[in-house]
Amino acid sequence: MLVLAPGGRDAAVATAILREAGFAARACPDLTALRQELDRADVAVVTEEALSRADLGDLAAWVRAQPAWSDFPFLLLAHRGGPDRNPEATRLVGLLGNIAVLERPFHPTTLVSAARSALAARRRQLQARDALVAEAKAADRLRFALRAGRLGSWEFDGDTGELRASDACKAVFGRKPDEPFSYAELLAAIHPDDLGRMQEAVAAALAGSGDYDIEYRTVWPDGSIHWAEVRGRAVWDSDGRPIMAGVSLDTTARQAAAEELRQHRERLEDLVAERTRALEAANQQLRAAAEERDHAEAALLQAQKMEAVGQLTGGLAHDFNNLLQAVLASLDLIRRRSGDPAQVERLAAAGADAARRGARLTAQLLAFSREQKLDLAAVAVIELAEGMRDLLARALGPEIQLHYAMDEAVGMALADATQLELALLNLAINARDAMREGGRLTVAVRMAEFGVNADLPAGRYVAVSVSDTGEGMSPEVAARAFDPFFTTKGVGKGTGLGLSQVYGIARQSGGMARIESVLGRGTTVTILLPAAESEAAARTLGRQPTGIPKEDLSKLGAGSLVLVVDDDPDVRRAMVAWLDALGYRVAEAADGRAGLAALKHLTPDAMLVDYAMPGLTGTEVAAAARRLRPGLPIVLATGYAAAAEFDPGVLAGLTVLRKPFRVEELAKALRDARSAERRCHPHASAG
Structure with missing residues (x-):
């Protein structure tokens, strides 16, 4: 608000009143200053004497030049009231238009009220201006949009x-x-x-x-x-x-484009239909060819696998015959020298050792002939490798030197001992084939430690390496060496499964297999196995005593009744004799049906069942026996596969005993089975 009151303290008083009421008020020293500020003001408060003798031509011209929406408000402070009593006020209204006259003296609230009314009217004018501007802009935009x-x-x-x-x-x-x-x-x-x-x-x-x-x-x-x-x-x-x-x-152009597109679509649909028919015919030919190829590959794979099995088992059969010879010789000598206890014990120990070696060879054959889950445990790798020295030497032949490089500080590794032996044998055979003119094969065991690595978790590992001085591989061949069925050997000379099996064993053990090769200089394959150096891991080896003193074996049975179910009469007689020596009473059955029939009138304290029998398998007999005798401790004896391969629902509560086993292992299995059933069925009767 502008205030023009040149007489006395009128300007200061009016400005103070307006400011106290919340208005932004400013006093102008003269009419020229007022005129210059009008374009930025909303209301002007002027006294009658400030305008009566002044030249108002410039001010009147400004009022006439206002746009249509504008009618600037003036508050005139007069001594003689409004136009009806004041001719000067009448003249000013004619010149300035929108004038409200306040007769002096007046109360401050009168001025404030008049100022508010004038300001409200001015704001409505400004709103009308903004609406007109917005409407004009909208019209411009509409015209532009229509043209665009x-x-x-x-x-x-x-x-x-x-x-x-x-x-x-x-x-x-x-x-x-x-x-x-x-x-x-x-x-x-x-x-x-x-x-x-x-x-x-x-x-x-x-x-x-x-x-x-x-x-x-x-x-x-x-x-x-x-x-x-x-x-x-x-x-x-x-x-x-x-x-x-x-x-x-x-929309003529759009319709023409749509018509052209429709015609293109029709032509395209015709082409797609024609191409689809051609592709379907080609696919049928490809499917027929693929089926024929699959049949051929399956036949070739089976032939190659059988050949590989024959190559592997040729050497193992020789060793197995030697082991059987040792067993037969020991048994014959025991029969001939039964009166010499010391000699009998020595011969029995030699025969048992040969039998265990035969069991290891059988496990290797089982592992090669079928896919098994690994039985991971802490393995003394150096002892395992040393135990294979003779086998590897025979597999390599006389033209290849076998060398061992062992770091005696190496501890145990987490692995499946049987599968690790198979991996070493596979690597040795591959190395032999790569050294056609003879050479040197080195088996090395050392410790390795890795930090963060893309394909191997950080930690300590046991590195088992097999190195040869053979023909080596190119980088392209080495990159694919672990791929299943990839082989550089001629048709019928190999299955391409050896290195992929080694890689799978290492990965399933939590480690890695790596290959380094230089064409013409040889190859090194390294199996990295997680280190397992704790006492708990060592106890899983199964090489320590069973915890049953030999002199106490005869007291274990304490007259308890064990039902033996086995279709092999020789094995059944041996089991009966062992159980009798352990102090058990024994009942026997020749197959599963006979064993279940015996349960109807017997109340055994435990049951020993063979897995592979005609008619009913051991697991089927065990399931039926539990229905007849809930809580009956059952030991399942098998020479075929690891317990992990059976249905977990059938195995729940069973104790699995791997053939061949010793009398101490049989005694421990029966004890464990009876303890487990007592924990699961504390109130169940054995009968």
């Missing part, structure tokens, strides 16, 4: 039938800007086949049934056919007259 979108605007009076169309709208129908274009001329420009549809749409829109949205063909004055898309909406004015307004667009 090549849209024509139109308006149709539903009562009078008057049509008003823009130049762009006329162009959609082939008319020039200066040509008249009435509603009748519009109807004449529409294709006859589309006219009825257009008139129905107009009638529906005027009846309030929805927007007007249609696309139809038009006929231009030159006879050419075009397309127009027209959209609009009906509104009703204050007199209730229906007015439709909207836009129109020439």
